[in-house]
Amino acid sequence: MNTATASRYAAEYPTIASALPGQTLPWLKALRAEALIAFSAHGFPSPREEEWRYTNVSGIEKKLFAPSVDLTGSDVDADWLKSYRLEDAWVLVLVNGHFSAELSVLDGLPEAVSVMSMADALAKQPDKVEKYLGAAADQSEHSFIAFNTAWFTDGLFVHVPAKLVLDKPIQLLHIVTGSDAMATTRNIIIADEMAEAKVIETYVGIDNAYLTSAVTEVFVGQNADVTLYKMQSESDKAYHFGGSYIKQARDARFTHHNFAFGGLLARSDIHADLDHASECELNGLYLGVKRQHIDNHTRINHLKPYAISRELYKGVLDDRARGVFQGRVIVAIDAQKTDSQMNNRNLLLSDDAEADTKPQLEIYADDVKCGHGVTVGQLDEKSIFYLQSRCVDEETARNMLTFAFANEMVDKIKIRSLHDKVLEQVLARFPQEGVNKEWL
Amino acid sequence: MLSIKNLHVSVGDKPILKGINLEIKAGEIHAIMGPNGSGKSTLSHVLSGKGGYTVTEGSATYQGKDLLEMAPEIRAREGLFLAFQYPVEIPGVSNIYLLKAALNSIRKHNGQPEVDAMDFLTLVKEKVRLLEMDEKFLYRAVNEGFSGGEKKRNEILQMAILEPKLCIMDETDSGLDIDALKIVSEGVNSLRSPERSFVMVTHYQRLLDYIKPDFVHVLANGQIVKSGGPELALELEEKGYSWVENNQAAA
Ligand SMILES: Nc1ncnc2c1ncn2[C@@H]1O[C@H](COP(=O)(O)OP(=O)(O)O)[C@@H](O)[C@H]1O
Ligand SMILES: [Mg+2]
Numbered sequence: 001m002n003t004a005t006a007s008r009y010a011a012e013y014p015t016i017a018s019a020l021p022g023q024t025l026p027w028l029k030a031l032r033a034e035a036l037i038a039f040s041a042h043g044f045p046s047p048r049e050e051e052w053r054y055t056n057v058s059g060i061e062k063k064l065f066a067p068s069v070d071l072t073g074s075d076v077d078a079d080w081l082k083s084y085r086l087e088d089a090w091v092l093v094l095v096n097g098h099f100s101a102e103l104s105v106l107d108g109l110p111e112a113v114s115v116m117s118m119a120d121a122l123a124k125q126p127d128k129v130e131k132y133l134g135a136a137a138d139q140s141e142h143s144f145i146a147f148n149t150a151w152f153t154d155g156l157f158v159h160v161p162a163k164l165v166l167d168k169p170i171q172l173l174h175i176v177t178g179s180d181a182m183a184t185t186r187n188i189i190i191a192d193e194m195a196e197a198k199v200i201e202t203y204v205g206i207d208n209a210y211l212t213s214a215v216t217e218v219f220v221g222q223n224a225d226v227t228l229y230k231m232q233s234e235s236d237k238a239y240h241f242g243g244s245y246i247k248q249a250r251d252a253r254f255t256h257h258n259f260a261f262g263g264l265l266a267r268s269d270i271h272a273d274l275d276h277a278s279e280c281e282l283n284g285l286y287l288g289v290k291r292q293h294i295d296n297h298t299r300i301n302h303l304k305p306y307a308i309s310r311e312l313y314k315g316v317l318d319d320r321a322r323g324v325f326q327g328r329v330i331v332a333i334d335a336q337k338t339d340s341q342m343n344n345r346n347l348l349l350s351d352d353a354e355a356d357t358k359p360q361l362e363i364y365a366d367d368v369k370c371g372h373g374v375t376v377g378q379l380d381e382k383s384i385f386y387l388q389s390r391c392v393d394e395e396t397a398r399n400m401l402t403f404a405f406a407n408e409m410v411d412k413i414k415i416r417s418l419h420d421k422v423l424e425q426v427l428a429r430f431p432q433e434g435v436n437k438e439w440l
Numbered sequence: 441m442l443s444i445k446n447l448h449v450s451v452g453d454k455p456i457l458k459g460i461n462l463e464i465k466a467g468e469i470h471a472i473m474g475p476n477g478s479g480k481s482t483l484s485h486v487l488s489g490k491g492g493y494t495v496t497e498g499s500a501t502y503q504g505k506d507l508l509e510m511a512p513e514i515r516a517r518e519g520l521f522l523a524f525q526y527p528v529e530i531p532g533v534s535n536i537y538l539l540k541a542a543l544n545s546i547r548k549h550n551g552q553p554e555v556d557a558m559d560f561l562t563l564v565k566e567k568v569r570l571l572e573m574d575e576k577f578l579y580r581a582v583n584e585g586f587s588g589g590e591k592k593r594n595e596i597l598q599m600a601i602l603e604p605k606l607c608i609m610d611e612t613d614s615g616l617d618i619d620a621l622k623i624v625s626e627g628v629n630s631l632r633s634p635e636r637s638f639v640m641v642t643h644y645q646r647l648l649d650y651i652k653p654d655f656v657h658v659l660a661n662g663q664i665v666k667s668g669g670p671e672l673a674l675e676l677e678e679k680g681y682s683w684v685e686n687n688q689a690a691a
Contacts, residue, residue: 404532
């Protein structure tokens with residue numbers, strides 16, 4: 001445990017506290033105070049903690065990232081923004097942790113639906129926020145959650161009422177432009193009974209060192225359906241700590257697609273609690289080049305009988321990049337008839353790349369079907385030769401096989417415009433010549 | 441077309457081919473028969489450029505060029521085609537795109553423009569019908585989830601579309617039922633031409649009932665121990681491989 005850096009952040013806290021949203025809400029002040037104490041006592045996570053053993057975050061301790069208190073100085077290049085903003089979605093833009101009304105597109109929302117910034121929600125619907133904030137993300141889980149609770153400046157708030165099916169997705173576009181900046185955001189997504197929603201979180205930044213801390217809490221009501229996409233494409237000098245914490249009610253369906261492409265060091269936690277006959281699908285694709293360190297942690301809690309979980313994470317690691325996958329599936333004693341399958345596949349493109357994979361099944365019920373599989377390997381030489389024997393040169397063959405491996409996850413995206421943007425990112429991250437989209 | 445002279449090939453320290461001599465002229469069909477483990481696939485692989493083999497002696501000349509110096513994809517673009525004994529599954533790469541890419545790289549190699557999309561589709565569909573395949577296979581990933589027989593047919597489909605000059609077929613008949621064998625044989629026969637040569641590697645004489653070879657060679661223990669006309673296959677069928685192996689031991 002290293003609390004020295006934590007104390008430095010804590011010492012700065014009073015200078016920004018009064019600018020944080022929700023200052024007039026006693027419950028939030030209390031919650032933030034509690035979080036600050038928890039964070040100060042613990043510091044950032046250390047590799048001695050089991051859940052952090054492959055990921056050393058001490059890099060962030062060399063700097064003191066500064067939160068910005070408002071939107072000033074947050075000019076964003078319009079063309080650059082275009083390459084990330086989806087045309088066919090409602091878009092809420094956060095710049096350096098603050099809502100930009102000017103860049104956001106929220107008109108035409110059905111009246112009954114709330115899509116607003118977290119600061120707005122705290123002003124307009126504080127009781128609802130109080131009910132949900134911290135209800136899925138447990139502050140004691142790890143100190144980044146406490147950090148996020150104490151420091152968050154804004155975020156996305158979505159509430160879809162019962163039986164309402166949103167016909168367009170909602171995009172949260174999270175941009176960091178400042179050097180040595182810190183953007184700490186908190187999001188809440190609520191889909192009431194039988195509601196359906198698709199939300200896309202896009203994390204990007206200008207080519208700088210900065211810190212993103214983002215926590216998203218998702219509440220999927222009874223028989224409701226939520227798909228959450230996360231496209232993490234931060235600058236290659238950035239630190240990203242993100243968590244998605246999901247509570248599924250009875251018969252609720254939740255699908256997550258986690259594209260982890262950017263950041264010098266990026267960590268995502270995805271925790272889902274499943275109720276009776278809930279269905280949960282977690283998909284992930286991480287691409288690491290140069291010295292990137294990309295860590296994904298998933299936890300699926302089967303709390304009640306008949307729930308189904310499916311998980312597939314794939315990683316492609318080149319140069320000296322390191323990918324970490326820790327996936328836990330916990331089947332409670334009551335969760336009979338659980339059906340769970342977890343897979344992690346890693347493709348190493350260089351001798352210096354590394355993949356650490358650790359699937360964990362903890363099963364306390366006796367009548368369940370649970371499986372898992374992991375692979376770490378190189379491109380198959382037989383496949384390369386087969387393609388060569390069909391006129392494809394070796395380099396193109398390698399690229400084709402790499403793309404085909406990654407593309408399985410891209411192909412699962414059901415929103416066309418997002419699919420194309422993610423595919424563009426995949427292609428951009430493997431700059432070898434000769435890859436044709438048509439191959440895929 | 442192809443001239444193999446005193447070809448010796450090892451895997452690691454283990455000699456597998458021990459002095460192969462073979463002359464194949466344009467338009468000829470050669471059958472290479474031999475017991476399992478005699479080196480048939482090794483010969484096919486070395487000719488098509490698979491890694492992991494060391495040529496310790498001898499040469500292979502293809503259309504006047506040193507075949508063994510060429511990268512596998514160059515051999516393929518120069519018209520050499522290997523129908524694999526065990527075709528490889530390539531998840532995520534669709535059959536039709538691989539076909540198109542392969543055809544276009546051959547055309548590029550020959551200084552021709554890319555194939556027109558409509559012409560390509562017409563050609564592919566014609567060959568799919570010839571091999572009595574379902575068009576759905578075109579849009580599936582290469583060989584993924586195909587049955588053994590479907591994979592073999594897919595190899596011949598590729599061959600029919602790419603129109604190679606030298607077709608090496610490694611046990612294409614193994615694992616095919618009689619109906620599939622007839623279809624595949626018709627596909628191969630339709631490709632016969634005075635400019636095109638075939639090397640049919642097989643373990644069974646049955647294939648030769650449907651595709652008549654000009655020459656039959658018997659490979660045993662890394663050497664061609666006997667060569668003759670089609671009648672050699674029948675004699676072999678009658679007497680079994682032990683006949684040539686014993687002959688070799690006696691020699
Ligand atoms: N990669 C390899 N490593 C070691 N031995 C091999 C390898 N490939 C083939 N062999 C050996 O070479 C011999 C010939 O194999 P192969 O060419 O596959 O025969 P065939 O196709 O006639 O059945 C066999 O004894 C086989 O075990
Ligand atoms: Mg063989």
